[in-house]
Amino acid sequence: MNRIEFFFKILGAVICLLFISKPEIHLMVEWTLVAVILLTVGIPHGAIDHLLTNPQLERRSFTRFLIHYLLLIAVYSILWYMAPIPALAAFLLMSAYHFGQSHFLAQNQPNHTAWAVYGLRGGYFLAAILCGDLEATQEILAPILEFELSPVSRLLLVAGFGFISGISQLVFGPKFTAIQALELLVLGPTLYFSPLLVGFVVYFGFWHSLPSMLVEYSYLKNLPFCNSLGKFSLQLLPFSVISVIGMGILLSVGTRFLTGQELILMFFVIISLISFPHILYMDKFLKEKNQN
Numbered sequence: 001m002n003r004i005e006f007f008f009k010i011l012g013a014v015i016c017l018l019f020i021s022k023p024e025i026h027l028m029v030e031w032t033l034v035a036v037i038l039l040t041v042g043i044p045h046g047a048i049d050h051l052l053t054n055p056q057l058e059r060r061s062f063t064r065f066l067i068h069y070l071l072l073i074a075v076y077s078i079l080w081y082m083a084p085i086p087a088l089a090a091f092l093l094m095s096a097y098h099f100g101q102s103h104f105l106a107q108n109q110p111n112h113t114a115w116a117v118y119g120l121r122g123g124y125f126l127a128a129i130l131c132g133d134l135e136a137t138q139e140i141l142a143p144i145l146e147f148e149l150s151p152v153s154r155l156l157l158v159a160g161f162g163f164i165s166g167i168s169q170l171v172f173g174p175k176f177t178a179i180q181a182l183e184l185l186v187l188g189p190t191l192y193f194s195p196l197l198v199g200f201v202v203y204f205g206f207w208h209s210l211p212s213m214l215v216e217y218s219y220l221k222n223l224p225f226c227n228s229l230g231k232f233s234l235q236l237l238p239f240s241v242i243s244v245i246g247m248g249i250l251l252s253v254g255t256r257f258l259t260g261q262e263l264i265l266m267f268f269v270i271i272s273l274i275s276f277p278h279i280l281y282m283d284k285f286l287k288e289k290n291q292n
C-alpha cells in the first residue's frame with residue numbers, strides 16, 4: 001500500500017475512534033469533516049472520467065463523452081423521480097460493487113466471479129455504516145422509505161455480510177492480504193460503531209476515493225499534461241468545480257422547500273446521479289487497465 005494511502009487510512013481510523021469515544025463532539029465538526037473530505041478527494045476522484053476513457057480525447061469524442069455522461073445522469077434522475085425505492089436499491093447495489101472494487105485495486109481478479117467478490121465486500125462495509133447508526137439512516141430515508149430492523153438483526157446482517165464476503169474471497173480469490181483481513185475484522189466494526197456521516201465520509205474518502213485517485217494518477221502521470229501532482233490537480237479542477245457549483249445551487253433551492261433530513265437525502269440523491277456514470281466509466285477503466 002502506498003505511504004500516502006496508509007497515512008490517510010490510519011488518520012481515518014483515528015477520526016472514527018475519536019467520534020466513537022466522544023459522541024458529544026459538535027455536529028459542526030462532523031459537517032466540516034464531511035465537507036473537507038468531499039471537496040478534496042470525494043468529488044475530484046470522479047472528475048477526470050473523460051481522461052480515463054482516453055487521455056487524448058479529440059473534440060468530437062469529448063462531446064460524445066459529455067452527452068453520454070449527462071444522458072446517464074438524466075435517465076437516473078427520471079428513475080429517482082418515478083420510482084425512488086428501486087432507484088435507491090440500484091444506488092446501494094452499484095455502490096457496493098464500486099466500493100468493493102477499490103479493495104482489490106492492486107490484484108487481478110478473474111472476471112466471472114469479480115462482481116460477487118466486489119459486491120459482497122462493498123456490501124459488508126456499506127451495511128456496517130448504515131446499520132451501525134440505523135436511527136440516523138432511517139431518519140434520512142424516511143421521506144421515501146420506512147423500515148424497522150431490530151438490534152440483533154442488524155448485527156446479524158452485518159456479520160453475515162462480512163462472513164460471506166470473507167468466504168467468497170477464500171473460494172474465488174484473489175488471495176487474502178493481511179490488510180484485507182484487518183479491514184474485514186477491524187474496519188467493519190469501527191464503521192459500525194461510528195456516527196453515520198463520519199463512518200460514511202471516512203470510508204468513502206480514505207478507503208475509496210483516495211486509493212482510486214492514486215490509481216488514476218499513476219495511469220496518467222506519464223502524459224505531459226499530468227506529469228506532476230500540480231498538473232494532475234489542475235485536471236481535476238474543472239469538472240469538480242462545475243459539480244460543486246451545481247450541487248450548491250440545487251441544495252440552496254432545496255433549502256426553501258425541504259427539512260434538514262430531506263436535504264441530506266437530496267444530497268445523497270445528487271451524489272448518486274454523478275456516481276452512476278462514474279461507476280460505469282471507472283469499471284471499464286479498471287477492467288482494461290488494472291483488473292484484466
Ligand SMILES: CC1=C(/C=C/C(C)=C/C=C/C(C)=C/C=C/C=C(C)/C=C/C=C(C)/C=C/C2=C(C)CCCC2(C)C)C(C)(C)CCC1
Pocket residue numbers: 042043044045046047048049050066069070091092094095098126129130137140141196200239240242243268271274275278
Ligand atoms: C466528468 C463529468 C462531470 C463530473 C463528474 C464528477 C465530478 C463525478 C464524481 C463522482 C463521484 C463523486 C462519485 C461518488 C460516488 C459515491 C458513492 C457511490 C456513494 C454512495 C453512498 C451511499 C450508498 C450512501 C448511502 C446512504 C447513506 C450513507 C446515509 C443515508 C442513506 C443512504 C442509503 C443514502 C460533470 C457531471 C460535471 C459533467 C460531465 C463530465
